[in-house]
Amino acid sequence: MFSDRFDQLVQALRILPSVGPKSAQRMALHLIMKNREGALGLAYALNEATTHIHECSICHSLTEDEVCNICASSERDEELLCVVESPADVMAIEQSGSFRGKYHVLGGHLSPLDGIGPEEIGIPALIHRLSSGQVKEVILATNATVEGQATAHYLVEATKHLPVQMTRIAQGVPQGGELEYIDSHTLSQAVHNRMRMK
Numbered sequence: 001m002f003s004d005r006f007d008q009l010v011q012a013l014r015i016l017p018s019v020g021p022k023s024a025q026r027m028a029l030h031l032i033m034k035n036r037e038g039a040l041g042l043a044y045a046l047n048e049a050t051t052h053i054h055e056c057s058i059c060h061s062l063t064e065d066e067v068c069n070i071c072a073s074s075e076r077d078e079e080l081l082c083v084v085e086s087p088a089d090v091m092a093i094e095q096s097g098s099f100r101g102k103y104h105v106l107g108g109h110l111s112p113l114d115g116i117g118p119e120e121i122g123i124p125a126l127i128h129r130l131s132s133g134q135v136k137e138v139i140l141a142t143n144a145t146v147e148g149q150a151t152a153h154y155l156v157e158a159t160k161h162l163p164v165q166m167t168r169i170a171q172g173v174p175q176g177g178e179l180e181y182i183d184s185h186t187l188s189q190a191v192h193n194r195m196r197m198k
Helices: 004-013 021-033 036-052 087-096 123-130 146-158 184-192
Strands: 077-084 101-105 137-140 165-168
Touching: 004 021, 021 036, 077 087, 077 123, 087 101, 101 123, 123 146, 137 146, 146 165
Parallel strands: 077 101, 077 137, 137 165
Antiparallel strands: none
16 A cells, blocks of 8 residues: 555564454554554564574473473472463463463364364374373363364373373353353353362
8 A cells, every 4th residue: 555565564464363454554554653663672572582482392382492481390290281272271371370280282173174183283292291101180171162172082082091080171150150141052061060069
């Protein structure tokens, strides 16, 4: 519209999730017209991040070192492993402050229709890790989607020969949620996974 470089910036911004052409155009205008210093800072931060951040060699989360801080920590429970789909899930669980074990990031979920099988999401690496015998319990914290559930089910079947207890995070009604606003699938899960009170 204004120039080839402006169009190039708009197209570059569109690679971000949920950013359509109009949003990308607004962002580009803001960066060029109102915050050039911020734009340069953003460019520098992106360059630094893409140059120095990579996967942890053990859990496959993100780190600047060979091994991430969680895997390297002697204060974390080596016998408890939480399996998640992405580094964003690790961040969410860590922010809750409720987990003191270690993680394994699959890098996605099974989706045969999209050609994503066990090899594509690193399930063999997880099974190899569990074969050491150090992990006693695996918490499956894959998403509550059809693909996430299928991935969890596949992992249970694939690890039956290992001496590891497989558990699944609870799913159901969120804290503070009102039943009339909860979708039927979530409500069904909540009833099915009910807990004994006394």
